[in-house]
Amino acid sequence: MNYLYVINYFEPDEENICQEEFQVFFQQPFTSRYHFSQLDIPFTRSVFIKDRLTILASNSSLTMLLKEVEKLELYSDCFKVIYYKNALTHLDYRTSLSYCSRLSEVIGGDTDLVHPQDIFALTYIEGVYYFGKLEKNNSWHKYEHKPYSYSHSLSIKAARCAINLGNGTHDDLKIIDPCCGVGTVVLEGLAMGLDIRGSDINRDVSYKGRLNIEHFGYDPLLITRRDIHDITEYYDLAIIDVPYGVYSHISQEQQLDLINEACHIASNCVAITHVEYDEAFKAMHLSYQHKCYLRKGNFYRYFYVLEREDI
Ligand SMILES: C[S@@+](CC[C@H](N)C(=O)[O-])C[C@H]1O[C@@H](n2cnc3c(N)ncnc32)[C@H](O)[C@@H]1O
Numbered sequence: 001m002n003y004l005y006v007i008n009y010f011e012p013d014e015e016n017i018c019q020e021e022f023q024v025f026f027q028q029p030f031t032s033r034y035h036f037s038q039l040d041i042p043f044t045r046s047v048f049i050k051d052r053l054t055i056l057a058s059n060s061s062l063t064m065l066l067k068e069v070e071k072l073e074l075y076s077d078c079f080k081v082i083y084y085k086n087a088l089t090h091l092d093y094r095t096s097l098s099y100c101s102r103l104s105e106v107i108g109g110d111t112d113l114v115h116p117q118d119i120f121a122l123t124y125i126e127g128v129y130y131f132g133k134l135e136k137n138n139s140w141h142k143y144e145h146k147p148y149s150y151s152h153s154l155s156i157k158a159a160r161c162a163i164n165l166g167n168g169t170h171d172d173l174k175i176i177d178p179c180c181g182v183g184t185v186v187l188e189g190l191a192m193g194l195d196i197r198g199s200d201i202n203r204d205v206s207y208k209g210r211l212n213i214e215h216f217g218y219d220p221l222l223i224t225r226r227d228i229h230d231i232t233e234y235y236d237l238a239i240i241d242v243p244y245g246v247y248s249h250i251s252q253e254q255q256l257d258l259i260n261e262a263c264h265i266a267s268n269c270v271a272i273t274h275v276e277y278d279e280a281f282k283a284m285h286l287s288y289q290h291k292c293y294l295r296k297g298n299f300y301r302y303f304y305v306l307e308r309e310d311i
Helices: 015-026 062-072 093-105 156-167 184-191 203-215 252-264 278-283
Strands: 002-007 034-037 049-059 075-083 108-111 118-125 128-136 174-177 195-200 223-225 235-241 266-273 286-296 299-308
Touching: 015 034, 015 156, 015 286, 049 062, 062 093, 062 128, 075 093, 093 118, 156 174, 156 184, 156 235, 156 266, 156 286, 156 299, 174 184, 184 195, 184 203, 195 203, 203 223, 235 252, 252 266, 252 286, 252 299, 278 286
Parallel strands: 075 108, 075 118, 174 195, 174 235, 195 223, 235 266
Antiparallel strands: 002 034, 002 049, 049 128, 118 128, 266 299, 286 299
């Protein structure tokens, strides 16, 4: 099966992290916002993959494409065919409309333009027509409004990126956020169907984290109050968003100690920091496979995917 993944990010703030996440998902460098691939990746976990077209037929001639689609004997009780506009090749509106109506005629079943169950799409990219089933990735922010948040909470985008950078396309990793705050990473991980839990040293914050995940129907006990130094279980992945700023009064040494601890409770660790720690990590014998940043104006968050050199 071939897929067309459509990637969207804001430049320049999200470019670096989006391209690194792409590398993790597709195991190759980012080259285009329209990416053809045979890989069936869990794309709804990404905040950057906007849509996916599962390609059912492709041809440089529309007549031949129609014949190919007819041969597929597609049927749907409730469908519509749309023209999927792309930034690479323009097809004028009238032409695209007439092509879509010809395609609808060779699909069995009923059309529903307002509430279709199935969306078939045609697009034309650099001399080739592609027809397929369109899936939109529009529910990744369903937990945007959780009951409790605080000034140090990660955005959903940052939380999802951190998970994807460390977890890739895996479904079965045991994941922990050992400084989980009000549980943004835990909540997003649960929404992605992952085996994730969290803990935080602060009583009030961890209590709010429990209330947050319970609000969305998850087991509140997946978040506990605990100092990272007291964690005895071992995980595949730890995701740590280190405390920072004027309210936390935490030194760089303390931040590095927390990251070091996270690297000792899991095989891999995603560390989210506000300064670059390349030299410090080298001195701590921590190597990184991925490093990227997410910007918001002048504010940078760095994401390192770390591994201990001694394991
Ligand atoms: C930047 S905040 C995490 C925010 C979180 N990602 C969120 O979105 O809500 C860092 C957290 O680390 C916790 N923390 C600090 N020292 C800790 C320790 N020794 N063990 C566990 N948690 C700790 C703090 O209580 C704080 O909630």
